[in-house]
Amino acid sequence: MGCLQLTSKRQAIAAILNAAGSTPVICTTGYTSRIAQSLGHRPHNFYMTGSMGLAAALGAGVASATDRPVIVIDGDGSVLMNTSALCTIGAMPALPLTHIVLDDGRYASTGGQPTYSERHDLTGIASAAGYPYVMSTAEPAELTATVARRATGQAGPLFLHCRLSTSAEDPGPRVAETLHEHAAGFRRAVLGQSSG
Amino acid sequence: MTLEVTARNGLQVADAVATSLARRASGPFYFTPDGLQAPLLERLAELVPAQNVVREDTAVAMAAGACLAGRTPVVLMQNSGLGQSVNALASLVLPYRLAMLLVVGMRGTDLDTTEENLVMGAITEGLLTAMGIPAHRCGESDPEGDVRTALADVDAGRTAALLIEPGLFGWGASN
Numbered sequence: 001m002g003c004l005q006l007t008s009k010r011q012a013i014a015a016i017l018n019a020a021g022s023t024p025v026i027c028t029t030g031y032t033s034r035i036a037q038s039l040g041h042r043p044h045n046f047y048m049t050g051s052m053g054l055a056a057a058l059g060a061g062v063a064s065a066t067d068r069p070v071i072v073i074d075g076d077g078s079v080l081m082n083t084s085a086l087c088t089i090g091a092m093p094a095l096p097l098t099h100i101v102l103d104d105g106r107y108a109s110t111g112g113q114p115t116y117s118e119r120h121d122l123t124g125i126a127s128a129a130g131y132p133y134v135m136s137t138a139e140p141a142e143l144t145a146t147v148a149r150r151a152t153g154q155a156g157p158l159f160l161h162c163r164l165s166t167s168a169e170d171p172g173p174r175v176a177e178t179l180h181e182h183a184a185g186f187r188r189a190v191l192g193q194s195s196g
Numbered sequence: 197m198t199l200e201v202t203a204r205n206g207l208q209v210a211d212a213v214a215t216s217l218a219r220r221a222s223g224p225f226y227f228t229p230d231g232l233q234a235p236l237l238e239r240l241a242e243l244v245p246a247q248n249v250v251r252e253d254t255a256v257a258m259a260a261g262a263c264l265a266g267r268t269p270v271v272l273m274q275n276s277g278l279g280q281s282v283n284a285l286a287s288l289v290l291p292y293r294l295a296m297l298l299v300v301g302m303r304g305t306d307l308d309t310t311e312e313n314l315v316m317g318a319i320t321e322g323l324l325t326a327m328g329i330p331a332h333r334c335g336e337s338d339p340e341g342d343v344r345t346a347l348a349d350v351d352a353g354r355t356a357a358l359l360i361e362p363g364l365f366g367w368g369a370s371n
Contacts, residue, residue: 051253051257054253057254058257058260061264065265066265084251087250088254187263191266
């Protein structure tokens with residue numbers, strides 16, 4: 001196809017945020033939140049700086065309460081830490097949740113230890129857990145097009161697996177805002193969207 | 197005869213708590229398994245949409261998402277699930293100042309002498325205190341008032357717990 005292949009987490013997150021519009025985006029702990037912040041904060045970004053493994057559940061809570069599209073940027077290590085959450089999400093067939101897993105095969109923010117994610121069929125796990133839509137891509141254009149399509153409101157959880165080719169990158173500084181102020185700002189953005 | 201009276205009172209208390217929760221909290225209501233709260237779960241599911249969740253910390257994180265969407269979520273769990281949820285509370289709910297009601301069944305206390313629950317029973321209230329989460333006991337004399345008191349904390353922006361002791365809804369050691 002001659003398409004550019006995704007290489008880094010930064011490139012993938014930029015591709016997602018470029019297409020997200022005003023859709024809430026939940027970023028998992030570790031480098032994902034830091035990279036998203038360093039790309040330029042948007043009020044619809046939520047940086048979950050701790051609680052590894054719970055980003056998808058948090059996103060499911062927002063999507064369920066608003067009945068509007070929500071995008072979760074998860075990682076291979078964090079989704080493996082709590083695969084049981086996939087079963088709860090898979091049992092919510094109308095949930096407008098786009099669950100993207102950026103898979104670099106490493107616990108990047110804790111020293112790059114291997115997750116052995118290549119030994120697991122993550123889309124197969126999501127499908128078996130009940131996600132009606134699963135796909136894999138390593139192409140930025142397809143990632144952007146999928147996020148843009150999902151941001152218009154397709155119902156039903158989508159699990160999107162993106163394998164990256166490197167985990168070595170500068171994530172930028174830690175999240176700067178105090179966490180309760182960050183939560184309040186995100187809530188205002190979500191409620192503004194809901195009332196609009 | 198005593199057992200029958202206890203069971204009937206338990207169902208009445210469960211009905212009062214369910215009705216009060218349904219009336220006063222916008223939800224969503226996240227259900228995880230707890231034998232002590234079985235009559236409450238059954239009655240509440242008749243009054244509100246119940247969201248079953250496979251693990252308690254996942255339920256707490258979903259409730260955190262609902263808070264971020266302006267809702268007043270309720271998570272029902274037994275205290276072993278509170279143990280499972282410590283990190284979700286400590287690193288997400290509390291520092292981000294999200295307010296939800298935790299309805300916590302107190303396994304391993306009072307008439308529940310099951311050995312596997314005794315340690316969690318002994319530490320539950322201390323754990324909540326250490327996290328700065330106010331805990332309110334639900335009693336059979338005024339369950340509506342106890343629900344109201346706990347939800348007043350949540351309405352004021354604090355996560356709070358409502359504690360359910362083993363016999364409150366009629367659970368017995370033979371269950």
